[in-house]
Amino acid sequence: xxxxxxxxxxxxxxxxxxxxxxxNSSSVFSSLQWYRQEPGEGPVLLVTVVTGGEVKKLKxxxxxxxxxxxxxxxxxxxxxxxxxxxxxxxxxxxxQKLVFGQGTRLxxxx
Amino acid sequence: xxxxxxxxxxxxxxxxxxxxxxxxxxxxxATTMFWYRQFPKQSLMLMATSNxxxxxxxxxxxxxxxFLINHASLTLSTLTVTSAxxxxxxxxxxxxxxxxxxxxxxxxxxxxxxxxxL
Numbered sequence: 148x149x150x151x152x153x154x155x156x157x158x159x160x161x162x163x164x165x166x167x168x169x170x171n172s173s174s175v176f177s178s179l180q181w182y183r184q185e186p187g188e189g190p191v192l193l194v195t196v197v198t199g200g201e202v203k204k205l206k207x208x209x210x211x212x213x214x215x216x217x218x219x220x221x222x223x224x225x226x227x228x229x230x231x232x233x234x235x236x237x238x239x240x241x242x243q244k245l246v247f248g249q250g251t252r253l254x255x256x257x
Numbered sequence: 258x259x260x261x262x263x264x265x266x267x268x269x270x271x272x273x274x275x276x277x278x279x280x281x282x283x284x285x286x287a288t289t290m291f292w293y294r295q296f297p298k299q300s301l302m303l304m305a306t307s308n309x310x311x312x313x314x315x316x317x318x319x320x321x322x323x324f325l326i327n328h329a330s331l332t333l334s335t336l337t338v339t340s341a342x343x344x345x346x347x348x349x350x351x352x353x354x355x356x357x358x359x360x361x362x363x364x365x366x367x368x369x370x371x372x373x374x375l
Binding site: 190195235248250 | 263364
């Protein structure tokens, strides 16, 4: 069974601080995705990483895919209150399906 | 592009009644749609995969007679929660695959439907 474990599950920090969220698995994934979900809304895709060792940047967000394609990280620089939300990693499971990590609930305090 | 809508956004019903939730792809044809449920402070759990014109495929532990899925067209899938009970209260989210992606099959998510069963 392909499982994705995210850590930490909860994170509350002050505006301006940096943070890293991790997504780990014992299985190899062909790709991993990161989503952000706000309360009462569906998840929104932030990025897809497909190559081992790949690094992608989206403004203050940096995503990295592990060399062995078993893990990924999301680093946020100078966090802002607008970054508050549930961050989910997800990977393909079989044909077209996605399996999600349990999520990291991030709160940025002004 | 690639917008998915859900209707209703919120619904409250009495125990024992049935509730239908619609999922529509607004600007693309969805070869495959998925239904997820999400309990408070938890992640998304896949319930079933819906393909146009064929029976839905349910994940292990999901009662197909309770959660009826109909994918009648390439732009519409419906989830009917039959004889709803309070434990069915949850956030139901659908997603759709366009089938025309040049990359991996990207799932586009709807905004979700909050179901509360009294």
